[in-house]
Structure formats: C-alpha cells, structure tokens
Amino acid sequence: xxxxxxxxxxxxxxxxxxxxxxxxxxxxxxxxxxxxxxxxxxxxxxxxxxxxxxxxxxxxxxxxxxxxxxxxxxxxxxxxxxxxxxxxxxxxxxxxxxxxxxxxxxxxxxxxxxxxxxxxxxxxxxxxxx
Amino acid sequence: xxxxxxxxxxxxxxxxxxxxxxxxxxxxxxxxxxxxxxxxxxxxxxxxxxxxxxxxxxxxxxxxxxxxxxxxxxxxxxxxxxxxxxxxxxxxxxxxxxxxxxxxxxxxxxxxxxxxxxxxxxxxxxxxxx
DNA sequence: TGCGTACTACGAGAGTTATCGTACAAGCCG
DNA sequence: CGGCTTGTACGATAACTCTCGTAGTACGCA
Numbered sequence: 190x191x192x193x194x195x196x197x198x199x200x201x202x203x204x205x206x207x208x209x210x211x212x213x214x215x216x217x218x219x220x221x222x223x224x225x226x227x228x229x230x231x232x233x234x235x236x237x238x239x240x241x242x243x244x245x246x247x248x249x250x251x252x253x254x255x256x257x258x259x260x261x262x263x264x265x266x267x268x269x270x271x272x273x274x275x276x277x278x279x280x281x282x283x284x285x286x287x288x289x290x291x292x293x294x295x296x297x298x299x300x301x302x303x304x305x306x307x308x309x310x311x312x313x314x315x316x317x318x319x
Numbered sequence: 320x321x322x323x324x325x326x327x328x329x330x331x332x333x334x335x336x337x338x339x340x341x342x343x344x345x346x347x348x349x350x351x352x353x354x355x356x357x358x359x360x361x362x363x364x365x366x367x368x369x370x371x372x373x374x375x376x377x378x379x380x381x382x383x384x385x386x387x388x389x390x391x392x393x394x395x396x397x398x399x400x401x402x403x404x405x406x407x408x409x410x411x412x413x414x415x416x417x418x419x420x421x422x423x424x425x426x427x428x429x430x431x432x433x434x435x436x437x438x439x440x441x442x443x444x445x446x447x448x449x
Numbered sequence: 450t451g452c453g454t455a456c457t458a459c460g461a462g463a464g465t466t467a468t469c470g471t472a473c474a475a476g477c478c479g
Numbered sequence: 480c481g482g483c484t485t486g487t488a489c490g491a492t493a494a495c496t497c498t499c500g501t502a503g504t505a506c507g508c509a
Contacts, residue, residue, distance in 0.1 A: 202505075214433045215352050218426075222349035223497085243455065253498055255457060260496095274455045274506045289429035291421070296348075299419035303344045332475080353467085373485065383468055385487060390466090404476045404485045 202271045204262065209284045212265030217285070217292075220264035225249065226257050227300055230266060233280045234297050241275040334392065334399050334406075339414045342395030347415070347422075350394035355379065356387050357430055360396060363410045364427050371405040 221227050225247060233240060247254050258278060261267045268279045285293045351357050355377060363370060377384050388408060391397045398409045415423045 210436070214429050215354050215357060218348045218357075219352035222345050222352050224345055225497095227345060227348075241455080249497085250499055251456070252458090252500075256497075259457095271456095271505090276456065289425070289432060292425045292429045295419070295422045295425035299344050299422045302419060306340075355467095371485085379467085380469060381486070382470075382488090386467075389487095401475090401486095406486065 204269050204271070204276075206262060206268060207265045209265070209288060212284065212288055214289065216264040217266055217289075220261050220266050221296060223257070223260075226261055229257065229261065229278075230280065231297065231300055231304075233267065233278060234282075234293075239277040239279045241272075241277055243275070332401050334401070336392060336398060337395045339395070339418060342414065342418055344419065346394040347396055347419075350391050350396050351426060353387070353390075356391055356396075359387065359391065359408075360410065361427065361430050361434075363397065363408060364412075364423075369407040369409045371402075371407055373405070 221230060229245060229247075232245065242254060242258055245254070247257075249257075258267070258269065258276075261278075262269050265281060265284065268281050270277050280293075282293060351360060359375060359377075362375060372384060372388055375384070377387075379387075388397070388399065388406075392399050395411060395414065398411050400407050400409075410423075412423060
C-alpha cells in the first residue's frame with residue numbers, strides 16, 4: 190500500500206472538542222480565570238481567527254503552554270486543529286455566542302478595561318479617561 | 320462591671336472588602352466558576368438585596384458555606400455586613416457594573432440560560448412570574 | 450533518508466481549594 | 480441568667496492545578 194493518499198491534510202490527528210451543549214458556563218469561567226489563559230483568549234480575539242501555539246509569547250514552558258491550550262479547548266472556549274506540525278487555535282466565538290449571547294463580548298471588554306486600567310500597555314485604541 | 324462597648328457602631332465586627340479598584344476580573348471569574356457560588360450569586364441577584372447566609376439551602380456544611388461566602392466577598396462579588404447574629408449578603412452590583420459594564424448581566428443571563436437548558440426545574444428564586 | 454521544528458505525554462513537586470467536624474464567640478429571647 | 484440561633488476559626492484531608500523537565504511522536508524539507 191503506497192501512501193499516495195494525501196488524506197486532505199490533518200485527518201490523522203483529531204483533537205476532541207466538547208459539543209456545544211456540553212459546554213458548561215462554570216468551565217468557561219474557570220478556564221478564563223487564569224491570567225495566562227485570559228491573555229491567550231484576548232490575543233485570539235484581537236489578532237486573527239487562527240494562531241499557532243508557538244506564536245504566543247508566554248512566560249512559561251512549552252509543556253505548560255500545551256496544558257493551558259488544552260484546558261481552553263476542553264472548556265469549549267477555543268477550537269484546535271492540526272495543520273502540518275503546527276496546531277492552529279481559534280476562538281469558538283459562534284458556539285459561545287449561541288450558548289451565551291453577549292457573554293464573550295462582555296468578558297473581552299471587561300478584560301480590556303482591566304488591562305487599560307492596570308497596565309495601559311496592552312489593548313490598542315482604548316485610552317483611559319476617568 | 321459596666322460592659323461599656325469599646326466600639327460603638329451597630330456592627331463592632333467589620334468585614335474586610337476589597338476596594339473597587341482592587342477587584343480583579345480573574346478573581347471574579349474564579350469565584351463564579353464554582354457551581355455552588357454561581358448559584359449563590361444567582362439567588363442573590365434574583366431574590367433581594369440582602370439575604371442572610373442561613374437562608375440559602377446549600378448541600379454543604381456550615382463551614383463550607385462560610386468559606387464560599389468569604390471567597391465571594393474577597394473577590395469583590397458580594398458585600399457582607401453583620402446584623403445582629405445574622406450576616407447579610409448583597410451583590411455588589413453597582414461596583415461591578417462600574418468596573419465591568421454589562422458583565423454581571425451577561426453572566427447572570429448565561430447562568431439562567433444554562434439552568435433552563437439543563438435543569439429546567441431550577442430552585443433559585445421565582446423571580447416574579449415566568 | 451535524515452534532521453529540525455512543533456507539539457504531546459508522563460511523572461513529579463509545590464501550591465491552592467473544597468470539604469468536613471468540632472469547638473468556640475456573638476447576639477437574641479424567654 | 481441560661482439556652483438557642485447564627486456564624487467563625489482551626490485543623491485535617493483529599494483532590495485539583497500550575498509548573499517544570501525529559502523523552503517521544505508527527506510532520507515538512509533538503
């Protein structure tokens with residue numbers, strides 16, 4: 190059997206994702222209650238639809254990064270698919286908006302406000318003011 | 320011996336609350352990521368401004384109840400004051416709305432949706448007709 | 450084919466959390 | 480005054496989480 194079948198790319202390694210109805214609010218909140226994961230989600234929401242794990246500059250080891258991405262995926266916050274050796278990450282915005290309308294936006298807005306208030310260095314466009 | 324109370328004020332026992340600017344989003348999310356605490360907050364939001372700890376029917380011991388209320392208070396989600404032997408609990412809706420506009424509503428709405436989806440027969444608060 | 454890159458799995462250690470029971474303090478009421 | 484209700488404090492324990500390093504797998508490229 191010669192492996193002439195390209196297999197439509199990324200069919201071999203599938204990652205388990207919770208179905209929309211399996212996503213629990215508590216799980217989402219817990220996933221987002223970690224500063225690192227909240228930051229990941231913020232970048233994911235701000236930058237693009239798909240980012241590979243290695244494009245994040247996180248102050249932790251690779252193992253820990255993998256761990257955090259898995260927590261986010263298993264909570265139903267992000268979607269992960271393999272693309273060659275890279276694993277692309279995308280927010281499950283549609284599913285979350287369907288389950289909890291407005292929640293993700295509020296969460297991201299809250300995170301942006303807090304970042305602007307405390308750091309001021311992150312999140313472009315928002316100029317404090319109080 | 321005349322027991323002249325050293326400290327007057329209706330409540331000699333004061334509880335420490337975080338100032339608004341000390342409230343962290345991650346802390347709030349973490350506090351709300353526990354099913355028990357999420358339920359407490361839902362009841363608090365639905366029923367009234369002030370409820371004593373004993374008015375909640377939680378499936379845990381008194382010690383654990385105290386613990387959860389403290390977590391909520393220290394995260395800045397609720398406000399607690401003594402009233403005789405009872406400790407009254409109230410949501411810090413104004414502070415939270417000021418810090419994270421719309422977040423609390425989204426959260427409560429999301430929790431209500433999930434409760435309706437999964438249980439349908441949720442105990443907390445008959446919020447006046449439905 | 451062999452090498453480098455990207456990510457995972459496993460095991461471990463430190464820290465945190467949830468839960469309990471018991472013992473205790475503060476206020477109300479008869 | 481004594482007792483009841485309400486909630487706290489203090490251990491203790493089990494479970495979970497975050498973190499790491501090392502070893503290993505999957506894939507692309509020369």
